[in-house]
Amino acid sequence: MSHLPPLSLYIHVPWCVRKCPYCDFNSHQADRFEENGQLPEQAYLDQLLADLDVDLAYVAGRPIQTAFIGGGTPSLMSADFYYQLFDALREKLDWVDGAEITMEANPGTFEQEKFAHFRKAGVNRLSIGIQSFQPNLLKTLGRIHNREEAIQAVDKSRLAGFDNINLDLMHGLPDQSLEMALEDLQLAIDLNPEHLSWYQLTIEPNTEFYRRPPTLPEDNTLWNIQDAGLELLEKNGYHQYEISANAKQNRQAQHNLNYWRFGDYIGIGAGAHGKITLANGEIFRTRKTRHPNHYLNNLPEALSIKEAINVEDLPLEFMMNRLRLFEAFSLKDYEIYAYRTVPTQLFEACQRAVSLELLDKERFDEGIICTTEKGKLFLNELLELFINE
Structure with missing residues (x-):
């Protein structure tokens, strides 16, 4: 193998104004960590860069294709935090020209005032967490913005120079x-x-909704919403390219594409995960300690938790990611993203999937993996074929 998989960067900011009842991400209420009304920004910045230095030992010289700043609510941090962060990232990392750099942001007025600074610092794509425009549903979801602020957030992001926005x-x-x-x-x-x-x-475990389940729509209503919603999106030029993502032509999230194609990514910050391939063929995942205080204490184990991916499990890991995308792909992609030749196990599992009409036979004969409509409906059954026994 001559080329390692594409490499991305994920940065986690663990604080938010208030924990939403449906959220199972690693997020913590900001005011519990503040001193004199301020988050420990400098300490967190220093630790992020120390964290990055640990992972750089594994990926030296490889350029960053995309970056994503998630949370929590990354837009809670000050503009100065991001100016310093991106200055350091430009010094420590090589970047491809035009690298997509996304930040998650909430629609609240406080965050909107900083959009122009985020753009100037280096962010070129904004992902705005609206969730709903309806006051009663926003209240149920624990969101602290309203409908007008959601609409204003999009206007403010355009004025700040963002021409690539996700909602x-x-x-x-x-x-x-x-x-x-x-x-x-x-x-x-x-x-x-x-x-x-x-x-x-x-409804995810360890959430308020799990402890106190709300009344959700019946299955028939859920199916009708999904069916009618996808039709409405397609009609308006938003093409579904992933289970829960729709985009205009050539506007797919490049960071997500690399993730679901089984590309590599460095993950820094409290609770961040990563996947790294070495030139010797070893593939491992990294994870960082979740609690911000533990992360900030500079404990070595907070920055170096590694778990190797067994070679036998790679076909399932690869297909679990790739089949989330709706794009057809070549089996040879396995050689790029799993960094090894296609194993007999994977090829035979694909043959079984073809016989069950879960993969398209004509495309498979051309060396292309393409899920049938039946395969999309029975994705779990399709994935079970790739489990190593």
């Missing part, structure tokens, strides 16, 4: 009807973002 929107919300879901979706479409992440609410 996060949820459906299948408590007591949400088909009409309510489509109204939300149409409002998002009318704001004309380049990308829409439209996904169904799921």
